[in-house]
Amino acid sequence: MDQLPQNSWYCVSVLWVIILTGTFTIANILSGMNPIIPILEQTYSQTFQARYHEDMADGTWILLLSVTMSMTYVGGLVGSLLANPLLKWLARKQSLLVFHGTNTIGLILVAIGLKVAMSHEMVICGRFVVGMSAGLGMSIVPLVVNEMCVPNRRQFYGAVYGTMLPIGVVVATFFAWYEIFGNQSRLLGTLLYGIVYTVIFSICAYWIPDTPYQAYLRRGPEEAGSILCKLRAGEREVIQLELKCIVPESIECETAAAAGSDLQKEATLREIFTTRQYRNHFLVVVLIFSLLMACGFSNVLSFSDKIFREAGLPPDVGTPATMGAFFISALASVGAVIAMRNFDSRSLMIVSYVVVAISHALMTTSIETSEYASAMSWVSLAAMYVFMIAYGVVTTTSFALMGVLCIDRTRSLSLLIGGACFWFFAWLVSFMAPYLTEWIQGYSFLIWMGVTLLGTVNLFFFVPRTKGKSEQEIQDFFAIKKSFCTYVAGERRRTI
Secondary structure, X not given: OOOOOEEOHHHHHHHHHHHHHHHHHHHHHHHOOHHHHHHHHHHHHHHHHHHHOOOOOHHHHHHHHHHHHHHHHHHHHHHHHHHHHHHHHOOHHHHHHHHXXXXXXXXXXXXXXXXXXXXXXXXXXXXXXXXHHHHHHHHHHHHHHHHHOOHHHHHHHHHHHHHHHHHHHHHHHHHOOOOOOOOOOOHHHHHHHHHHHHHHHHHHHHHOOOOHHHHHHHHXXXXXXXXXXXXXEOOHHHHHHHXXXXXXXXXXXXXXXXXXXXXXXXXXXXXXXXXXXXHHHHHHHHHHHHHHHHOOHHHHHHHHHHHHHHOOOOHHHHHHHHHHHHHHHHHHHHHHHXXXXXXXXXXXXXXXXXXXXXXXXXXXXXXXXXXXXXXXXXXXXXXXXXXXXXXXXXXXXXXXXXXHHOOHHHHHXXXXXXXXXXXXXXXXXXXXXXXXXXXXXXXXXXXXXXXHHHHHHHHHXXXXXOOOOOHHHHXXXXXXXXXXXXXXXXXXXXXX
């Protein structure tokens, strides 16, 4: 058997620093506000009373809550769209520093809005800025990890990335709990916690190199080879083989030249859509990213405490129950990493999405019947835990797959546009959730169940099996497979 290149200990250390600081920062942005919603309501009510000399109406509070929580996802969408020009302008490490720095600026704005200015406008602006940071991070961190990691370990580190996100949510929710920092007297501790990982990354950034692929694009194969030697362990001949995978080979160059493209540059959006192989794996990555939020997760993430209260659980149970749910999700993510040794990531992801759909049905049942049977309120807790277990597996397998479905030339645009779709659906779900809950109550979960099942059907048909498959075999699947867009185009040609 041919010897495979391996990550050096230096590379492993760099990967873990990037993943841990990145995922824990993103997790804090997404979940850190959930436990302090009562403080938000109190602050907004006091501000409204001081300005207009009357109590804030329930409809006004719902609107302000929806805008505050969803503004994070609007910022995420903007940040993901800004990631591509940022990556073209700055090196990968500098882009990661911008991601962490933007998070710090946003948290400072939120702190001033809640504790100094008592202004919901400043809080909303701060949430938009930290959302931009999360959008940048969700696009840049997986890209850097995949470009820096040895190809045969990309799926593993993608799984690690997916596992660290729910673990980060547990830690962020714990620090934002009322008994720790989530109260008026210690609220600044919650906000300062979000800056800790920025400080850690900033200290470690001195030792983080550029990625080999970007070094090749900017400074040529010699610089890429020099960086690759630092990031890899093993014989130099094996490292040179990997370098040849980064530098386009003659046959691939001739094919690209015939198609009018340049393999020494990243693929353009036009090239992606006009090349079947590129188009198919691009659409699959976008689908995987989109379904991560379109399945209703941001509803659970932003309003889990509120969901538990509306299901009839005591108010003091909400945050501990949320922490428990995310802790179970983190354990499920770890279990998914172990299960991926014996089972295909695609199969695990599809089965888990079916379980997510079932949990939505259970949530609807519990909320709509809790008024008549008090014991049903605990079914909502069980449904939430079932959802989080399944979603932990979904997150891990999704990021593991995204690391191996693309090639170097298309990975950047695929992850960036996929990230934009991720944040769009995150905003859509979080903004609609309070209104849907107000209008149709528990039946709102049936909407997310329908979207989940529809997306799962598409995953079944268009995502290839990756276990035991080489990169070339995976790309051969995409080169042959007809995408949904191809079917639609074919039907149009036949009807003309």
